[in-house]
Amino acid sequence: MPADLPKSRAPSIRDVARLAGVSHQTVSRVLNNHPSIRDSTKARVQQVMEDLQYRPNRAARALSRGTSRxxxxxxxxxxxxxxxxxxxxxxxxxxxxxxxxxxxxxxxxxxxxxxxxxxxxxxxxxxxxxxxxxxxxxxxxxxxxxxxxxxxxxxxxxxxxxxxxxxDQISGARAATRHLIDLGHRNIYHLAGPQDWIEAEARMRGFLDEMGAMDVPTTAPILGDWTADFGYYAGRELLRVRDFTAIFSSNDQMALGLMHAIRDAGLSIPGDVSVVGFDDIPEAAHFWPPLTTVRQDFxxxxxxxxxxxxxxxxxxxxxxxxxxxxxxxxxxxxxxxxx
Amino acid sequence: MPADLPKSRAPSIRDVARLAGVSHQTVSRVLNNHPSIRDSTKARVQQVMEDLQYRPNRAARALSRGTSRxxxxxxxxxxxxxxxxxxxxxxxxxxxxxxxxxxxxxxxxxxxxxxxxxxxxxxxxxxxxxxxxxxxxxxxxxxxxxxxxxxxxxxxxxxxxxxxxxxDQISGARAATRHLIDLGHRNIYHLAGPQDWIEAEARMRGFLDEMGAMDVPTTAPILGDWTADFGYYAGRELLRVRDFTAIFSSNDQMALGLMHAIRDAGLSIPGDVSVVGFDDIPEAAHFWPPLTTVRQDFxxxxxxxxxxxxxxxxxxxxxxxxxxxxxxxxxxxxxxxxx
DNA sequence: CGTTCGAATGTGCACGGTCACAATTGTGGA
DNA sequence: TCCACAATTGTGACCGTGCACATTCGAACG
Missing domain, CATH: 3.40.50.2300 (Response regulator)
Structure with missing residues (x-):
């Protein structure tokens, strides 16, 4: 075995060049697939790179090219x-x-x-x-x-x-809302995401648009924080009045919390209350009951x-x-x- | 306004040096908090850096230092x-x-x-x-x-x-198993993770260790793939025999699928079957029923x-x-x- | 056989920092 | 006043790669 000398420094383009008997620029060309390189030269250089376990230095490349990739x-x-x-x-x-x-x-x-x-x-x-x-x-x-x-x-x-x-969050939200309306619901709440979020905003608009288009009166959406915990507490509050038959939740987690609260109140889903979510996280199909939702291919x-x-x-x-x-x-x- | 000339290149350490009337090395020392720099010099350099919106170039630094951070x-x-x-x-x-x-x-x-x-x-x-x-x-x-x-x-x-x-996955799994044994269960299945996974292995070992220590006979664990879908199908298979009163699942998602299958079979949780999960994902508290599980602070x-x-x-x-x-x-x- | 031209390869420097070392300045004690 | 010595600053080389340009090679052509 050829006593692999423990070089302290990683091999550079010039080390390769020296061993292959070419200039460092030729090695650079091999690296960057330059067209005019003789096949035999290219092969020789690549062999040396292999032998030396050569890895191009990204920092040097970034510096010289002025681009970081x-x-x-x-x-x-x-x-x-x-x-x-x-x-x-x-x-x-x-x-x-x-x-x-x-x-x-x-x-x-x-x-x-x-x-x-x-x-x-x-x-x-x-x-x-x-x-x-x-x-x-x-x-x-x-x-x-x-x-x-x-x-x-x-x-x-x-x-x-x-x-x-x-x-198209809006059309997704409209489809979900339309589904509830088609089922016959007229008293529908929307559990939205945080005020500042673009997605929350778009889903809320989709909900309101569809409700408006179908001439169904709406109540003000509730602003949540995406968590199942919030869905649970929001559900508990809503159920104190219970002036609705369906809820469209802005995401699946909040829908899960909602369903938890609804069950806790002794009501059945969808018998007493229908719930729709948004996202179709992998678990949604196994919630109880399996959740109707809007799928996104993230x-x-x-x-x-x-x-x-x-x-x-x-x-x-x-x-x-x-x-x-x-x-x-x-x-x-x-x-x-x-x- | 001093007509901010649209330099094509970002300002470098030397640009700063020139404008501050010092050498580039002094600028470098300011950058690296070298101890022996006169406060007045340091302030002057920093002022110029501020004016020029100077940002050190990471690639150059990495190259010269030989370290990438x-x-x-x-x-x-x-x-x-x-x-x-x-x-x-x-x-x-x-x-x-x-x-x-x-x-x-x-x-x-x-x-x-x-x-x-x-x-x-x-x-x-x-x-x-x-x-x-x-x-x-x-x-x-x-x-x-x-x-x-x-x-x-x-x-x-x-x-x-x-x-x-x-x-300590093992002790976590032992605690979960012990909980089931303490409740009186003697016929307990373990739904494990994929064979190759270290976590799955550790949790399985914890389960087997505790069962052994408490002298409860065990059956071979079932190897799953972490998904709720798998939990569901595994549950369906297991329930064809139904020779158990509790299942310890290697993670919460599979536990969710399991519970889905158990409900589908018309059985109650925990009346007919107890289920324990692992991880305590944020949704676990809102599963139906809320899941007993092992919390990890990721x-x-x-x-x-x-x-x-x-x-x-x-x-x-x-x-x-x-x-x-x-x-x-x-x-x-x-x-x-x-x- | 000289000329021409494209293909293949080499040379030297720039990129923007840091490092080792040299040079300069400032300070206190003999 | 001069010197030793520390604090402060400057000089030049170098890190590994790519670019612009120069050079050499090789084949085709007149």
Whole structure:
């Protein structure tokens, strides 16, 4: 065995060059698939790279090229199923495209936190940013800082449409609402997400639009915080009056809490109250009763989002942005009203 | 206004130096908080940095220092609640410590995929790796590749204990099992996780240990895949014989599917069958019935993991590694057996 | 056989920091 | 006043790669 000398430094492009008997530039060309390299030369260089376990140094490359091949993800509530799935898909898509991903989590939404997170990303000279922190304020801050790199978001906002890509939350919410109306319900509550959230806003608008279009009187939506705990407490409050036969919840977790409260009150689902959720998390089919909900394909969204951003970065801009239509999944938590 | 000339290039350390009337090295010292800098000089340099909106270039720094201040995360099933929470906590902890985080997802467990993911991380010259892909094979590959950087894992393995930090899954599983035995159950099934998973193995061992210690005869555990869907189908199969009064499920999702199947069979929980889960995901309290389970504090685990890795990187090694004891949360899905 | 031209390869420097070392300044004691 | 010594600042090289440009090679052509 050829006594593998314990070089203290990792092999560089010049080490490879020396051993292959070529110039460092030729090695660089092999690395970057330059067309005019003789096949025999290329093979020899690649052999040496293999022998030396050569790895190109990313920092050096970034420095010299002035580009980092890194994109940043700005995410809120990243431990929830939806965002987490999208993030995973984004990372996979990025890796496939030869990009690296760096994630910054937002623990709160005050401007300082947002700015700090953005700073963190900019410090790494990211070439683009994906925002999965669908709060209005985040976009205010983004606009204000006039970010120097392209960014896209998973949620569409009225004013930032040029950066947006999204599920058509509104039509998803309308489909859910329509389903309840078609079943005969006329007294329907909406349990919405937090005020500041774009998704919450869109779903609420879908609900109100459909109710309006079908001429069904509405009550003011209740603003929740996405958690099952909140759904439970909101359900308890609502049931003190019990002037409704159906509830459309802005996400599946709150719907779960709601159903818990309804059962606690001795009522049956969907006999006394129908419940519709939103997202179709993998567990929704096994809730009791199995939840009627609106399915979103988060991984697909993540992938498309990434494609969009990569286009932006390379400035091709083929107008691929647009909405994905979510699908209503009818299970056992909805039925006709009792009266 | 002083006509902000649109420099094509971002300001460098030398630009700052020129405007502040010092050498570039002095600017570098200000950046790195070198002790011997006159306060007045420091202030002047900082003022110029502020004026120029100077940002140090990370690639250049990494290149010259030979260190990237980046750590890698190797994750499987990162869209699930547990891993996602831990990842978020790791990222926060890393950011606080001035490190950057790069995540690679494992979509499958074949060695090639693992190696590709590791390659991806190594290419960025990460200084350490956190493994949240608790499959045995991942560690086999890790050992085989003799990774040049320190790595830690969230799960303890017998043979890799020096890299491990974990919940004491075994004692958690023993507590859950003991709870069922104390209630009077003698015919208890265990729905385990996939064969290859370290956590699944540990929980199974905990179950078997406790059953053995209490002299209760056991049947062979069923190997699942963590999903609610699997729990449902496993439940359906088990109920064809129905020679048990309790089931201990390796995670909450499978427990949810199980309960779904039990209800479908017209049986009551916990009247006919008791169910215990593991993890205490936020929804578990709102399942029907609310699930008795074992709580794990994932964010805390992520933070401690990060602390451990940073110690490893700086080679302090204060022997902080160790287990966190999870806690049994008794809710309504468990009770004494009917016969 | 010289010329021409494209393919293949080499040379030197720039990128933006840090490091090792040199140079300068300031301070107190002999 | 001069010197030793610490505090402060400057100089030049270097990290590993890519780029612009120069050079050499090789084949086709007149």
């Amino acid at each position: 890194t994109i940043g993800v700005l995410a809120a509530s990243s431990s929830q199923y939806g965002p987490a799935s999208s993030i995973a898909a984004i990372q996979d898509a990025a890796r496939e495209a030869g990009y690296y991903v760096n994630t910054a989590n937002l623990t709160s939404v005050d401007p300082d936190t947002i700015e700090a997170a953005l700073d963190h990303l900019m410090l790494q000279s990211v070439e683009g940013i994906v925002v999965i922190a669908p709060q209005m304020r985040v976009f205010d801050v983004l606009e204000q800082l006039s970010i120097a790199v392209p960014y896209v978001t998973l949620q569409s906002t009225g004013k930032l449409n040029e950066h947006g890509l999204s599920f 991984p697909e969204l993540g992938r498309r989002c990434m494609a969009l951003l990569l286009d932006d970065i390379s400035a091709v801009s083929p107008e691929r942005r647009g909405a994905i239509i979510p699908e209503l999944v009818v299970r056992a938590s909805t039925g006709p009203p009792a009266f | 980046t750590i890698g995360v190797l994750a499987a099933s990162s869209s699930q609640y547990g891993p996602a929470s831990s990842i978020a906590a790791i990222q926060d902890a890393a950011r606080e410590a001035g490190y950057y985080v790069n995540t690679a997802n494992l979509t499958s467990v074949d060695p090639d995929t693992i190696e590709a993911a590791l390659d991806h991380l190594m290419l960025q010259s990460v200084e350490g790796i956190v493994v949240i892909a608790p499959q045995m094979r991942v560690f086999d590959v890790l050992e085989q590749l003799s990774i040049a950087v320190p790595y830690v894992t969230l799960q303890s393995t017998g043979k890799l204990n020096e890299h491990g930090l974990s919940f 964010p805390e685990l992520g933070r401690r993991c990060m602390a451990l890795l940073l110690d490893d990187i700086s080679a302090v090694s204060p022997e902080r590694r160790g287990a966190i004891i999870p806690e049994l949360v008794v809710r309504a899905s468990t009770g004494p057996p009917a016969f």
